[in-house]
Amino acid sequence: MKLALVRQKYNPYGGAERFVERALGALEGQGVAVTLITRKWKDGAQDQASGRQVRVCNPFHLGRLWRDAGFARCVRRIVARGEFDLVQSHERIPGCHVYRAGDGVHATWLELRARVQSPLARWFTRLHPWHRYTLAAEAAMFRDSGLRAVICNSAMVRDDILRRFGVPAEKLHVIHNGVDLDFFHPGLRAEHRLAVRRQLGIPDDAPLLLYVGSGFERKGIPQLLAALASLPAALHLVVVGKDKKVAAMRTRAVRLGLGERVHFLGGQADVRPWYGAADVFVLPTLYDPFPNAALEALACGLPVLTSPGSGAAELVTPECGAVADALDAAALGRAAEALLALDPARAAAAARAAAARCALPDMTARLLALYAGLAGGRRPV
Structure with missing residues (x-):
C-alpha cells in the first residue's frame, strides 16, 4: 500500500x-x-x-x-x-x-x-x-x-x-x-529552571506562568493579561510564539501595569527550556482542537490551565489542571492561583500520567x- x-x-x-x-x-x-x-x-x-x-x-x-x-x-x-x-x-x-x-x-x-x-x-x-x-x-x-x-x-x-x-x-x-515522553520530561525543570529565569531577570522563587502558541487573540492572550493584572505582583508570564499583533499585546501589558512581568519571546525552535522554567502552563484558547503545547507541558510535569474550547481539557484532572472560560478573566485568575498552590511533586506526577496516555x-x-x-x-x- x-x-x-x-x-x-x-x-x-x-x-x-x-x-x-x-x-x-x-x-x-x-x-x-x-x-x-x-x-x-x-x-x-x-x-x-x-x-x-x-x-x-x-x-x-x-x-x-x-x-x-x-x-x-x-x-x-x-x-x-x-x-x-x-x-x-x-x-x-x-x-x-x-x-x-x-x-x-x-x-x-x-x-x-x-x-x-x-x-x-x-x-x-x-x-x-x-x-x-x-x-x-x-x-x-x-x-x-x-x-x-x-x-x-x-x-x-x-x-x-x-x-x-x-x-x-x-x-x-x-x-x-x-508526544515524545523522552524528549519532553520533568527533568527539564532541574536542567533549565534557574538559568532561564536569570536570563530574563525573573527571581528564582517567583511564580511563573508559561504560554506557548501563535494566534494571540484566538488563544487568549488579552484575557490572560487581564487575569494577570489581578494576581500578586510577584507573578510573571512568559509568552512564546509569533504573532502579527505582538506589539499591540506588549502595549496592552504596559497599560495594565505588567510591563516588567510579561516577557514576549517570539517563536522558539526549542521550547523545552521554558517548560523547565515554568510552574504552570496556560492556554485559555477560544478554540483549539488539541494543542500540542498543552500536551508537551503535561509531559514536562506542568499543571495546565485551559478552556472548554480546547481538546486538551479532556486530559486534565483537578490534580494536574483546570478548565475555565476563555473570556472570564476573573475565573482564569482564580484557576491559576489554585494551580500554583498545588503540591509540585504530586502535580508533576499527575501531569506526566495524563500525558502518558498520548x-x-x-x-x-x-x-x-x-x-x-x-x-x-x-x-x-
Whole structure:
C-alpha cells in the first residue's frame, strides 16, 4: 500500500505541522514509506536527501482563496490518478480517503470567534469569500462518498463533526496527538529552571506562568493579561510564539501595569527550556482542537490551565489542571492561583500520567492499525 499525507505549508511553530513531522518520523521509523504532498515544506532538498518523498503542488495564485482552491484542485488530480492507495489530507479537500481534522471544524471556530467580534466584524466574516469557500469545502468533504475515515485529535472534535455533518460514527476515529515522553520530561525543570529565569531577570522563587502558541487573540492572550493584572505582583508570564499583533499585546501589558512581568519571546525552535522554567502552563484558547503545547507541558510535569474550547481539557484532572472560560478573566485568575498552590511533586506526577496516555508509540500503532483496516489488512509500505 502506498500512503500520501497532504499539508499545504510548513510553519516551524505550528502545532499541525509538528504533528505531521512526528507522524512522518514515527511511520518512517516503522519502515513505512510516505509521500508528502505540499506547497512548501521546510527545505525540499534536505527532505530529498533524507530519502523522504515530497510532491510539490504549488500552482500560480493571488490571494488566500485562489491559493487554497488551486492547491485543492492539484491534490484532487493526484488522487484521481490512483497512484496512492490512501491519501490522508490535513486540509479540507473533498475526495481524499482520510481526513485528519487537526484544525477542528471551521464552522465552530467562526461561532466561537464571534464572541469577541463586533457586529460589523461578524458581518464581514460571514461575507468574506475565503470563509465562505472554506465552509463549503468543509461540508463537501464530509459529504464526499470517497471519504473512508476521519481522524479526530480529540473527542470534542469527533462529537462536533457527528453533530454538524452526520458523518457515520464508525468513520470517526479519535487518535490524540502523540508526544515524545523522552524528549519532553520533568527533568527539564532541574536542567533549565534557574538559568532561564536569570536570563530574563525573573527571581528564582517567583511564580511563573508559561504560554506557548501563535494566534494571540484566538488563544487568549488579552484575557490572560487581564487575569494577570489581578494576581500578586510577584507573578510573571512568559509568552512564546509569533504573532502579527505582538506589539499591540506588549502595549496592552504596559497599560495594565505588567510591563516588567510579561516577557514576549517570539517563536522558539526549542521550547523545552521554558517548560523547565515554568510552574504552570496556560492556554485559555477560544478554540483549539488539541494543542500540542498543552500536551508537551503535561509531559514536562506542568499543571495546565485551559478552556472548554480546547481538546486538551479532556486530559486534565483537578490534580494536574483546570478548565475555565476563555473570556472570564476573573475565573482564569482564580484557576491559576489554585494551580500554583498545588503540591509540585504530586502535580508533576499527575501531569506526566495524563500525558502518558498520548505516548508517541501509541499514536503510531493506532494510525498503522487504522491504515491496515482501511486497506484490508495491508500495512503501508
